[in-house]
Amino acid sequence: xxxxxxxxxxxxxxxxxxxxxxxxxxxxxxxxxxxxDTSMDEIAARVGIGTATIYSHFSGKEDLMVxxxxxxxxxxxxxxxxxxxxxxxxxxxxxTRVFHFLVSSDFFLRRAEIAFAMGDSPEAQKARFSRQxxxxxxxxxxxxxxxxxIEQGKATGEFQRRITTSAMLxxxxxxxxxxxxxxPLLHNDDxxxxxxxQIYLQGVVEHAHKNRDYSTxxxxxxxxx
Numbered sequence: 750x751x752x753x754x755x756x757x758x759x760x761x762x763x764x765x766x767x768x769x770x771x772x773x774x775x776x777x778x779x780x781x782x783x784x785x786d787t788s789m790d791e792i793a794a795r796v797g798i799g800t801a802t803i804y805s806h807f808s809g810k811e812d813l814m815v816x817x818x819x820x821x822x823x824x825x826x827x828x829x830x831x832x833x834x835x836x837x838x839x840x841x842x843x844x845t846r847v848f849h850f851l852v853s854s855d856f857f858l859r860r861a862e863i864a865f866a867m868g869d870s871p872e873a874q875k876a877r878f879s880r881q882x883x884x885x886x887x888x889x890x891x892x893x894x895x896x897x898x899i900e901q902g903k904a905t906g907e908f909q910r911r912i913t914t915s916a917m918l919x920x921x922x923x924x925x926x927x928x929x930x931x932x933p934l935l936h937n938d939d940x941x942x943x944x945x946x947q948i949y950l951q952g953v954v955e956h957a958h959k960n961r962d963y964s965t966x967x968x969x970x971x972x973x974x
Contacts, residue, residue: 907954917953
C-alpha cells in the first residue's frame with residue numbers, strides 16, 4: 750500500500766472511531782436528559798470535539814438521534830439477542846433471558862420517546878428515511894432470531910405447536926413493549942415483570958414443562974450479554 754493509501758486508511762479509521770464516540774455520547778446524553786434537552790453542543794463537549802465536527806457527520810439533531818437510538822443502539826440490541834439465542838440452554842430458558850435482556854435495556858422506551866418527541870417534522874421524516882434500510886435489516890435479523898428460537902422450542906416439545914409462531918412472536922414483543930412503556934390508563938398497576946412473563950409462558954409452554962419457574966434468568970453465557 751502506498752503512503753497515500755496508508756494515510757487515507759488511517760483517516761478513515763479515525764473518522765469511524767470519532768463517529769462511534771459521537772453515537773455513544775448521544776445515547777448517554779439522551780438517556781440522562783431526554784430528547785428535548787439533548788443538545789449538539791453538549792454531545793460535542795463530551796466527545797471533546799467542536800460542534801461543527803458533529804455536523805460533518807450528521808445533518809442535524811434528528812439525524813443524529815435516529816442514527817444513535819433507532820439504528821446503532823438497535824443493532825447492538827439485536828447482536829445481544831443473537832448471542833443469547835445461540836447458547837445451548839433450553840428454548841424456554843433462552844426466551845426468558847431474551848425477555849429480561851430486552852426489558853432491562855430500555856430500548857423500546859427510548860424508541861417510543863424518540864418517535865414521540867420528533868414527531869413527523871420534515872427533518873424527522875428525512876432522518877428516518879435515510880436509515881430506513883439499515884433499521885429494516887436489523888428488524889429482520891431480530892425477528893428471524895426469535896422466530897428460530899420459537900421454532901426450536903416447538904421442535905423439542907417445549908412450546909405448543911398449535912399456536913402459530915407469528916402469534917407467539919407478536920405476543921412476546923408486545924409483552925416487552927408493555928413492560929418498557931407504561932400505560933397511563935393503568936394507574937394502580939403493581940404487577941411485576943416476572944409475573945407478566947409467567948403469564949406469557951403459561952400460555953405457550955407445553956404442560957409437561959410448566960412445573961419449572963422461569964422468573965429468574967439463568968446466568969448469562971460467556972458472551973457477556
